[in-house]
Amino acid sequence: MIKNEVVIIDYGIGNILSVQQGFEEIGIHTIVTSNVKIIEQANHLVLPGVGAFEKAMQALHNLKLVNAIVKVAKQGVPLLGICLGMQMLLDESDEFGVTQGLGLIPGRVEKFPIGKNDHSPIKVPQINWHELVPSISKISWKNSLLKNQKPSDAVYFIHSFVARPLSNNHILANYICSGECIPAVIVRDNIIGCQFHPEKSGKVGLNILKNFIAL
Amino acid sequence: MKRIRLIARLDIKGENLIKGIHLEGLRIIGSPNEYAHKYYHQGADELIFMDTVASLYGRNHLGDIIKSVAKDIFIPMTVGGGIRSVEDAIAILRLGADKVAVNTAAVTRPELISEISNTLGSQAMVLSVEAKKIESNKWEVYTNNGREGTGIDVIEWAIKGEDLGAGEILLTSVDCEGTRRGFDLDLIKATTGSVSIPVIASGGMGKYQDLYDAVYDADADAIAMADVLHYNRLTFDEIRKKSTISGIIVRDYD
Numbered sequence: 001m002i003k004n005e006v007v008i009i010d011y012g013i014g015n016i017l018s019v020q021q022g023f024e025e026i027g028i029h030t031i032v033t034s035n036v037k038i039i040e041q042a043n044h045l046v047l048p049g050v051g052a053f054e055k056a057m058q059a060l061h062n063l064k065l066v067n068a069i070v071k072v073a074k075q076g077v078p079l080l081g082i083c084l085g086m087q088m089l090l091d092e093s094d095e096f097g098v099t100q101g102l103g104l105i106p107g108r109v110e111k112f113p114i115g116k117n118d119h120s121p122i123k124v125p126q127i128n129w130h131e132l133v134p135s136i137s138k139i140s141w142k143n144s145l146l147k148n149q150k151p152s153d154a155v156y157f158i159h160s161f162v163a164r165p166l167s168n169n170h171i172l173a174n175y176i177c178s179g180e181c182i183p184a185v186i187v188r189d190n191i192i193g194c195q196f197h198p199e200k201s202g203k204v205g206l207n208i209l210k211n212f213i214a215l
Numbered sequence: 216m217k218r219i220r221l222i223a224r225l226d227i228k229g230e231n232l233i234k235g236i237h238l239e240g241l242r243i244i245g246s247p248n249e250y251a252h253k254y255y256h257q258g259a260d261e262l263i264f265m266d267t268v269a270s271l272y273g274r275n276h277l278g279d280i281i282k283s284v285a286k287d288i289f290i291p292m293t294v295g296g297g298i299r300s301v302e303d304a305i306a307i308l309r310l311g312a313d314k315v316a317v318n319t320a321a322v323t324r325p326e327l328i329s330e331i332s333n334t335l336g337s338q339a340m341v342l343s344v345e346a347k348k349i350e351s352n353k354w355e356v357y358t359n360n361g362r363e364g365t366g367i368d369v370i371e372w373a374i375k376g377e378d379l380g381a382g383e384i385l386l387t388s389v390d391c392e393g394t395r396r397g398f399d400l401d402l403i404k405a406t407t408g409s410v411s412i413p414v415i416a417s418g419g420m421g422k423y424q425d426l427y428d429a430v431y432d433a434d435a436d437a438i439a440m441a442d443v444l445h446y447n448r449l450t451f452d453e454i455r456k457k458s459t460i461s462g463i464i465v466r467d468y469d
Contacts, residue, residue: 017311021286050313051336084336120217123413123436125338125382128218129260129466152467156260156291158313158338160382200291200313202255202468 086193116179266296285311332380395421
């Protein structure tokens with residue numbers, strides 16, 4: 001496999017075309033597949049996703065992809081989960097009863113907070129462009145997914161649940177919504193998740209895809 | 216301080232971008248592809264494409280347009296017009312759209328809202344509501360691009376739509392659409408006050424103040440604009456500058 005290539009996991013859910021075209025726009029060859037062998041040989045692996053946690057996990061199980069993803073992640077291959085794909089990196093989700101996730105980053109997927117008292121209540125789904133802010137862990141953005149990200153660079157979010165890593169050390173960036181900190185980028189070594197859609201965040205988002213390939 | 220989304224709405228008939236008044240009397244503006252790129256490069260937060268005759272004739276011309284613009288436009292796209300089933304919705308998303316807007320088919324068969332929401336997620340299911348005022352603080356749901364009344368109350372329908380799983384409401388005032396005389400603020404206010412999902416205000420924007428009023432007086436979460444953009448009365452850059460000065464937070468774009 002060549003360096004300028006990314007494997008995008010296709011498990012039959014959502015708009016994968018945009019993720020694919022986002023990478024191709026920055027000159028990266030894409031392989032969209034549900035084939036375990038191809039996934040296990042990836043140099044860069046992307047787990048996209050929108051919709052319901054339980055259905056998506058079920059689809060990964062049905063295609064026997066869970067073990068393959070975990071195996072690749074543990075080998076140190078850069079793995080990027082996008083939106084629901086990010087949420088599935090955690091241990092479990094409260095969405096419609098408890099569902100087990102991939103367990104690659106300790107934490108769980110929870111309901112949105114209602115918003116701080118002096119702010120308007122958070123609307124769910126939360127659909128908006130937000131700027132990213134460093135988390136209290138102060139992990140450096142240098143050589144990360146957010147390399148060159150300016151404080152004013154906004155990215156596009158659309159989600160109804162919140163991914164909460166147990167440790168702040170696994171949060172690279174948050175966004176602020178009605179006074180609440182919502183995790184936006186989570187990281188554990190080579191395993192990365194972004195709650196926003198880089199493939200729908202214009203130039204800023206395409207730059208984030210570039211940063212991922214540089215890892 | 217409120218944070219809102221600025222959306223370009225492109226009404227399509229056949230292969231053309233068109234613009235009407237009260238969703239009727241259509242004039243051809245130009246190529247949807249060209250205008251979509253123009254708004255993307257100006258920093259639109261989202262694009263909405265509506266096929267204005269699809270539900271009437273039972274066909275959808277939008278597929279090719281979406282497929283082509285999705286190649287190099289990297290912002291969210293909502294597509295409406297003629298979507299009658301989960302299969303239709305999946306097909307549109309596979310072409311590169313992120314959300315579908317459903318009006319007529321949802322009125323005919325409200326379970327469609329739940330079916331799309333359960334299959335593709337509520338974030339992909341936008342309930343498109345065409346509202347016509349019948350008396351003070353009362354509006355009727357219209358279908359087929361403002362052509363047919365249904366006898367359904369807009370606010371009750373919006374609440375039902377949220378219950379059934381809609382993730383967002385695209386609220387178009389048939390009375391104000393294309394008039395440039397401002398939004399139906401009472402309509403937007405009554406809707407945003409009744410549902411907890413985001414509401415996109417559509418129909419009537421002629422100047423910046425209209426946007427400000429829809430946000431501050433009526434609590435709109437997003438503003439869909441057509442006429443004002445198509446005829447270059449305002450650019451996204453001008454709207455962003457005016458928004459920032461008046462205390463509305465919008466995406467920084469350069």
